[in-house]
Amino acid sequence: MNDLKKDSLTVFDKLRILTDAAKYDVACTSSGVERKGSGEGIGNTAAAGICHSFSADGRCISLLKILFTNHCIYDCKYCINRKSNDVERTTFTPDEICELTIQFYRRNYIEGLFLSSGIIDNPTYTMELIYLAIWKLRKEYRFEGYIHVKAIPGADPAVIQKLGMLVDRMSVNLELPTAEGLKSLAPNKTRQTILKPMRQIQNGIQNSKEELVLYKHAPQFVPAGQSTQMIIGATPESDYQIVSVAESLYRKFGLKRVFYSAFVAVNEDKDLPALPGGPPLLREHRLYQADFLMRFYGFKAEELLSEDRPNFNVLLDPKCDWALRHLEYFPMEINKVSYEMLLRIPGIGVKSAQRIVKARRIANLGFEDLKKIGVVLKRALYFICCNGRMMYHTKMEEDYITRNLLMADHKAPASLVINGQEMTYSQLSLFDDVRFQNVNAVQHGIGNDRKWIGMG
Amino acid sequence: MEKTVFICEDTLEGIFTGIYDAYASRIGHDKCELAAGDVPLEMFCDYIQVLPSKEKAEKVIRTLKKQFGEERFYDLYYVLCSNREDKADVVYKTVVVGLSNDLHQNLLDHLSNPYVARAFEIRRNVANEVMHIREFIRFQELENGLLLSKITPQNNILPFLMPHFADRFPLENFMIYDENRKLAGLHQSRHNWCLAQTEGLNPKLSSSRSEQERFYGDLFRLFCKTIAIKPRENLNLQRQMLPLRFRNNMTEFQ
Numbered sequence A: 001m002n003d004l005k006k007d008s009l010t011v012f013d014k015l016r017i018l019t020d021a022a023k024y025d026v027a028c029t030s031s032g033v034e035r036k037g038s039g040e041g042i043g044n045t046a047a048a049g050i051c052h053s054f055s056a057d058g059r060c061i062s063l064l065k066i067l068f069t070n071h072c073i074y075d076c077k078y079c080i081n082r083k084s085n086d087v088e089r090t091t092f093t094p095d096e097i098c099e100l101t102i103q104f105y106r107r108n109y110i111e112g113l114f115l116s117s118g119i120i121d122n123p124t125y126t127m128e129l130i131y132l133a134i135w136k137l138r139k140e141y142r143f144e145g146y147i148h149v150k151a152i153p154g155a156d157p158a159v160i161q162k163l164g165m166l167v168d169r170m171s172v173n174l175e176l177p178t179a180e181g182l183k184s185l186a187p188n189k190t191r192q193t194i195l196k197p198m199r200q201i202q203n204g205i206q207n208s209k210e211e212l213v214l215y216k217h218a219p220q221f222v223p224a225g226q227s228t229q230m231i232i233g234a235t236p237e238s239d240y241q242i243v244s245v246a247e248s249l250y251r252k253f254g255l256k257r258v259f260y261s262a263f264v265a266v267n268e269d270k271d272l273p274a275l276p277g278g279p280p281l282l283r284e285h286r287l288y289q290a291d292f293l294m295r296f297y298g299f300k301a302e303e304l305l306s307e308d309r310p311n312f313n314v315l316l317d318p319k320c321d322w323a324l325r326h327l328e329y330f331p332m333e334i335n336k337v338s339y340e341m342l343l344r345i346p347g348i349g350v351k352s353a354q355r356i357v358k359a360r361r362i363a364n365l366g367f368e369d370l371k372k373i374g375v376v377l378k379r380a381l382y383f384i385c386c387n388g389r390m391m392y393h394t395k396m397e398e399d400y401i402t403r404n405l406l407m408a409d410h411k412a413p414a415s416l417v418i419n420g421q422e423m424t425y426s427q428l429s430l431f432d433d434v435r436f437q438n439v440n441a442v443q444h445g446i447g448n449d450r451k452w453i454g455m456g
Numbered sequence B: 001m002e003k004t005v006f007i008c009e010d011t012l013e014g015i016f017t018g019i020y021d022a023y024a025s026r027i028g029h030d031k032c033e034l035a036a037g038d039v040p041l042e043m044f045c046d047y048i049q050v051l052p053s054k055e056k057a058e059k060v061i062r063t064l065k066k067q068f069g070e071e072r073f074y075d076l077y078y079v080l081c082s083n084r085e086d087k088a089d090v091v092y093k094t095v096v097v098g099l100s101n102d103l104h105q106n107l108l109d110h111l112s113n114p115y116v117a118r119a120f121e122i123r124r125n126v127a128n129e130v131m132h133i134r135e136f137i138r139f140q141e142l143e144n145g146l147l148l149s150k151i152t153p154q155n156n157i158l159p160f161l162m163p164h165f166a167d168r169f170p171l172e173n174f175m176i177y178d179e180n181r182k183l184a185g186l187h188q189s190r191h192n193w194c195l196a197q198t199e200g201l202n203p204k205l206s207s208s209r210s211e212q213e214r215f216y217g218d219l220f221r222l223f224c225k226t227i228a229i230k231p232r233e234n235l236n237l238q239r240q241m242l243p244l245r246f247r248n249n250m251t252e253f254q
């Protein structure tokens, strides 16, 4: 048993240790719930979430993301806090967590708190301690901003239930995409113990919504919904497996978000892959793009990838990739095709598609109008026509368009010669070894369309 | 063609009065232009100075809200808070387009019209700045407990920032000071917020920081430094998401 009182570190040291230990969790969004202040406390929330800063890795800082403790009885191989690691350990007191949250919040540093934790003694005991801290923050410090807590698999459903009444979002980490992956790297966890609280939270949210219909002021359970995350590249799953898992999580567990976390090697272990090129960031990026396509653009996992084509294209985002494989649908007439089809056109996002549908009710649209609407013409021009005419004379040919798209993005390699043979772009995406050699070459391009991914 | 320019005071009241007068003059909208604030005078123009009138402005506001709905009215309000020189004329002409085509909620969907498109663009620019400042603004606590923030926005965005923070910090005394306009947004615990023009008042904002201020600033700097994942470092991406021009007043970059 860990003696919590023995901890004599300063808040400064604790914050350093428990931030460092929390940072590999990717989610930092504060979205999903719009709530005005009551006038008697401090804080409110915005449905779209609010970022307050960006760290040196370009990730958004929205919440005070810390661990309650980095003591842990488990030994997950990928985790810096694993039991067998010799690291400095500490635990926050509830008041320290409350003070930090409130004082950061007052200065507009953060949108709220994201509290995760290692496991002291057992999952239920740990969750009880977390509950006490959150209770204090809500009831004594009257904090009405955003709170996200991790639910620890294996904890008593009763504590998850009462904690869910105090927080905005809860998440249970899937950790790894498949049960086999979990078995090899997280020996103390099983798929079953992870899915159980996920289901409980899903049901809780559902019940709470039904109650809200009956009683307008019924207290809400996890109003901002549930999310999860999985580590990418620590185990050998294909992109196709991963997006399929994500798709079924959205469908069967009603998740708000699935987060993908490129594996960062913090431990040496024979069961972990060596990643000389660093974390697989491009792959993570493609997964977020695909995730977006599934949530907002009506794409299904099997439209994006298949058993025969299990991984994303290095050079093209999944939507362009799909369009190039389905040139039979193009060019589409902007003034006619349905909203759903507009969404399938590269260079047209959700907002522009909505604006097009509204604007064309009033007047026929030309290319100039599309520009004002926010369509990225340098991409879209190969796939659209306005009033029967394309913008330029364009060959409807996969290789030709691919080359032009890549040049527009400055991603086109000067020439494509592999093993002394000139390649076409469509051949290129089939080469798995090329895929990984090229990763670093294109990595500078990551983030250019970060807005499009909508990290909020 | 001769044109007539209505010169209005650069306030809501001034510009809405201008719209009223332009309509009432019956000169014809294609021969009229609205300008706010100081305008360089041109040849071959008639100039009419608009006297702000609360009554006329309110009439216009009522008409706009009735025709286009609250939301579109606030869109136009955003445009009027911008620093663009053509904003008054853009709003005037957008209103003309909207009323003559009997547009309602869909006013700003009419993007093939150049005035509407311009209004849409300006609105977006102002709304983006509001969004950014709302994220990146920082407060410092003074010795007397007041939270103070200084900003230097391009547009006049205090009218949009204050409601957000007043709702968020109902029990705090705080002040957001727009240095470019010498305008202060003030909020007293459990009261409504207000705006105060401080030109010539020379407010004392240099009162010293509270004892805790340094402590929490240091903690936040430590947090931001620690939360970054080294092998993922990407300063370009950071700069893209958080342009340098915002960083001057941000605690974590000081």
Ligand code: SF4
Binding pocket: A072, A073, A074, A075, A076, A079, A080, A081, A082, A083, A117, A118, A119
């Ligand atoms: S349970 Fe596993 S992943 Fe979580 S802190 Fe402990 S070792 Fe790390």
